Amino acid sequence: MKHNLRGIFLALVFIMGLMLTFPTAEPASAAFWDTTGDNFIHDPSMIKEGSTYYTFGTGVGTGLRVIWSNDGKHWSAAPSIFPSPLSWWKSYVSNYEAHQWAPDISYYNGRYWLYYSVSSFGTNTSLIGLTSTDRIASGQWRDDGLVIRSTSADNYNAIDGDFVMDKDGNPWLSFGSFWSGIKLTKLDKTTMKPTGKLYSIASRPNSGGAVEAPNITYKDGYYYLFVSFDKCCQGVNSTYKIAYGRSKNITGPYYDKSGKNMMNGGGTILDAGNDRWKGPGHQDVLNNSMIVRHGYDALDNGVSKLLINDLYWDSGGWPTY
Template sequence: MTLRSTLTAAAAATALALLPNAAQASVRYPDPRPVTGQQIIHDPSVIKLKSGQYVAYSTGGIIGARLSKDGKQWDDAGNAFAEPPSWWYEYNDTGDPWAPDISYRAGTYWLYYAVSSWGTNHSAIGVATSDSGLPGTWKDHGKVFSSETTDSWNAIDPGVIKADGKLWMAFGSYWTGIRMVRLDPATGKALPGATVGQLATRPDLPYAVEGPYIVKHGRHYYLFASYDACCAGVNSTYKIRVGRATDVTGPYVDSTGKPMLEGGGDLLLEGHGRYLGTGGQSVFQDQGQDWLAYHYYDAEDNGTPKLGLNRLGWVNDWPVVK
């Protein structure tokens, strides 16, 4: 590096340090991929179907659905279900489902979701199956796992992964953070008497971590989670953090070695510019490329929650948003 380039770099660094936080964040984080059509979404779970279409399921409606032919233009496709299954009303008066997770296994699409009410851990996770993965084709199979007010965890925000021939579900929101339970591959439901492990938490109340999603890359498993507060429009402080482990059940640590059970987790993506409160994330693959799907609150549209999509790269075996 020449003296001139050294001075230029130093000047740029000084200028960056003087920028407002939002401007610094804009330099640090790339904007989401431009999308058109029905952009409004919350807690998106995206997959590319065998048909070649993309589908995104989300919180809102009876598990709201969006369809796309190219991953850029998204169209409203109604809901996963025509009517809420009757058992949902045990957990809220409106039969309102949250935070779906779609996956494909053994020739079948599996859709996990949560039903609960704001501020309580009287909650349950359910599952449905479909041959095509399209809205309107799902058959519900009832409860997978539940929690009561006497439990120290909250059974919402499911994220399912198959690892070493076993099926696992990460879940959790606030209370004592992120938990994990083993599932029966045949039914997709929690094994009777299965131990509930713990993957991540915060050192202080209210343990604001939720929305787990686990992927495998190379020899590691990576736990993505949303930290801090969602659902407050432009006042949302949601951000995505990540840790990794050599075993799907943990322990997960960040790049400094700090355990996620002690509040660790590398900051992957946070609000910047107009894109505030980034979280509710999931990861999907398209032609060998990993993509991060999430929602953000649009500061230039009254804090409306919208779909964020970014390529996910890997540098020194850690994920990087592109």
């Protein structure tokens, strides 16, 4: 469950991020992108428009954070989205504390769609909203309103939305954090909002529900579900890690490499961090060839920074660095 520690921590690292000049990252492997500059980010989602990379992340009091790069390595800050809160958020989440979480950017039917979360810390009184633009570089975003919400009457949490298109071109949205786990719903191709039932695709019933931040990608006949396990937002003490499974059907069931169902706590660990990068998670896979996530830098007081790797696939079709 995301709680007040998340808000306190993100506020701290945001201030630090504005004050510090970030040092060059030390490659963890040959596939590690050496990001520099203003690479402070949390819950990243990345896309490329023309020759420019844009990464969107959780905001702290000043809207959703946006950074950009011409080469994917040196990053600079761009104007935030929602520097002032939208008035309708309080109709569903009365005490969201000016934080907007976990944006997800996608391109579909000639438009860029950005899903984002607004939530009351420590509860599942939450919503996923939608904003869109025909050109990211314009900085002009249309408010497309509410997508889905959750309340204390629900056994799921409507945050961490992630767009995926199935092999037939149909749009879907996965989402979820703790409680009963990860959900999936089909979207209307025009409104980009739910048009069907909720499917349950991952859960950790024996671990306090510690699963969130879903990301689904399709490759060679399988849908691969990436999730984040355990706790974020505690700097170098974070226990976040990335896990995955796969399924022949987008609605599951998803199994890890050992054959365990992800609804029963299954999930093969892809990245649990290292001596420098603690608590990697909230991953986003691009074109099945890159994976981005945040990690807390033990050499820089636990500041959350953008990590990028080339993503490889082994002979069995499983993801690897």
